Amino acid sequence: MTGRSRAPACPAAVLQLKSAGNELFRHGQFGQAAERYTEAISGLTKSGTKCPEDLSVLYSNRAACNLKIGNCSECIKDCTMSLELVPFMLKPLLRRAAAYETLEQYPKAYVDYKTAVQVDSSVQAAQDGMNRMRKVLIDKNGSNWREKLPPMPSVPLSAQHRWGPSAPGNTERTCVPQNAGDTGSSKSEQAKALKEEGNELVRKGEHRKAVDKYSASLKLDNKECTTYTNRALCHLQLKQYPEAVQDCTAALALDPNNLKAFYRRALARKELKDYASSVTDLQEMLKRDPSNSAGQCLLQEVQKFTK
DSSP: OOSOOOOTTSOHHHHHHHHHHHHHHHTTOHHHHHHHHHHHHHHHHHHTOOOHHHHHHHHHHHHHHHHHTTOHHHHHHHHHHHHHHSTTOHHHHHHHHHHHHHTTOHHHHHHHHHHHHHHOTTOHHHHHHHHHHHHHHHHHHGGGGGGGSOOOOOOOGGGTTOOOOOOTTOOOOSOOOOOTTOHHHHHHHHHHHHHHHHHHHHHTTOHHHHHHHHHHHHHHOTTOHHHHHHHHHHHHHTTOHHHHHHHHHHHHHHOTTOHHHHHHHHHHHHHTTOHHHHHHHHHHHHHHOTTOHHHHHHHHHHHHHHO
């Protein structure tokens, strides 16, 4: 929490809802946290009170929830609203970039990561994301990759090195200082690099090699949820269904609301003819994201086998 003072006109009820959302977020209850932020946004909007920074943070916080539960399109909408209210805020920029990257909209992800670097070049997540997207775009489009980028916004001097108001309960950090001799940080960076190598192999369709990279990454950092779900995807492609189930189960132990883990475990269980468990996974997934069309279609397909 920063020492920045709140706008005195912001209604107390809105601040209470925001705090409740922050607390739920800290405990991994991302869907419920999003509901509190939605109530706070609605309350602040209806009050007619002009609190653009508070409203911007609420949209950004809800975006974080949507990103956590895999609602990338909604995350992008919330981040865009947040940035319209307070341009060049780091957290919504980074969250929108991550959502674009997940949706494989790499040019847009690059622009957001690069903009975040222009705001504050010390943010490692922005630097890493920009470099990662550059490599993907060069591999995809060759030396003319810059010609296919969306317009790059010009960051004014007044916005550079600006962190803006933070959410009291938001445990995510955009920049973590690291010491060169810190073994834990070194392992984390090595794990991240191996994971990215695995991602690149997946893009090339080399799933068996990707499994080896993800496995090496998890030996260094076994708390990275997406590495498990990425390896599960490879196991599915290789028809290694029990291994896919194990990886998704490990991912859900780290993030009980992970939509990809539910969906991929449901796919694996379907192939293993464990239809009842597959249905349970899909129902749990759709509780968290009722409009997920892929989950709806798979549920209808699996339910035919249970009749």
